[in-house]
Amino acid sequence: MTTPPVESGSPLVVIVDDDAEVRTSIEELMLSVGIDAAGFGSTRELMETALPERPGCLVLDVRMPGWSGLDLQQHLASIGNAKPIVFLTGHGDIPMSVQAMKAGAVDFLTKPFRDQNLLDAVTAAIERDLAQRAQAQIVQKHVDHYATLTPRERQVLSAVAMGKLNKQIAYDLGISEVTVKLHRSSVMKKMEAASIGKLIRAWEALPTEVRNQAT
Numbered sequence: 001m002t003t004p005p006v007e008s009g010s011p012l013v014v015i016v017d018d019d020a021e022v023r024t025s026i027e028e029l030m031l032s033v034g035i036d037a038a039g040f041g042s043t044r045e046l047m048e049t050a051l052p053e054r055p056g057c058l059v060l061d062v063r064m065p066g067w068s069g070l071d072l073q074q075h076l077a078s079i080g081n082a083k084p085i086v087f088l089t090g091h092g093d094i095p096m097s098v099q100a101m102k103a104g105a106v107d108f109l110t111k112p113f114r115d116q117n118l119l120d121a122v123t124a125a126i127e128r129d130l131a132q133r134a135q136a137q138i139v140q141k142h143v144d145h146y147a148t149l150t151p152r153e154r155q156v157l158s159a160v161a162m163g164k165l166n167k168q169i170a171y172d173l174g175i176s177e178v179t180v181k182l183h184r185s186s187v188m189k190k191m192e193a194a195s196i197g198k199l200i201r202a203w204e205a206l207p208t209e210v211r212n213q214a215t
Contacts, residue, residue: 009054010054010055011036011054011055011057011129011130012035012038012051012054012056013026013030013037013038013056013057013058013126014037014038014039014057014058014059015037015040015058016039016040016041016042016043016046016058016060016064016069016072017039017041017059017060018041018064018065019061020041022088022111027039029115029118029119030122033119035122036054036056038051042064042067043060043064043066043068043069043072044067046072047072055126055129055130055133056083056125056126056129057083057084057106057122057128059085059086059088059122060073060086060087060088061088062088069085069087070096070099070103073103073104073105074103077103077104082104082132083129084104084106084124084126084129085100085104085105085125086105086106086108086109086118086121086125087100087105087107087108088109088113089108089110089111090111106121106128138205139205139206139207142191142202143206143210145190145191145202146191146206146210148190149191152173153183153186153187153190154213154214155173155214156169156173156180156183156187157191157203157214158211158214159173160187160200161199161203161204166180166181
């Protein structure tokens, strides 16, 4: 195992391959283009290591003793870890390739692979991870803002997102239109939405379990 580089905001590529020569070669390739890399000889070794929380991706060999790369992919999916994965195989197993890609793998390369093909796949994987992280931050911001709303404001927000007019919301909630307008104005301020369109997009970005709190 290679000791993971110190924590920073730069990407980290984690390589898991039981072939030490292949593992070292990939690490050196990543480092040659300025990308930090850490190598592990098995999925178990990886899971027993506390890695720094950094953007990046996994480069996994499909067939390994113990848990395979596909097993690790399934495990990560089950715990909600969407870290992008590039798979490597020396067997060219088409069904495995299809399974991996359907489960969200960025690419599936057959050994021996061209260095540029791997670099392209890793670059795409890192870009995907950065995009996922950016989206997660946006969602968390909306969740934090939503948490400041009163129960009534949440009801009004839900109704607005459904396209209901103020008078419809007033009737459904048994309050006046003036009160609805006050709640609506407060909701827009708390959700930091400059328009109804942005307010609705913020609502739609909320996780389903959070939106259900309004009912």
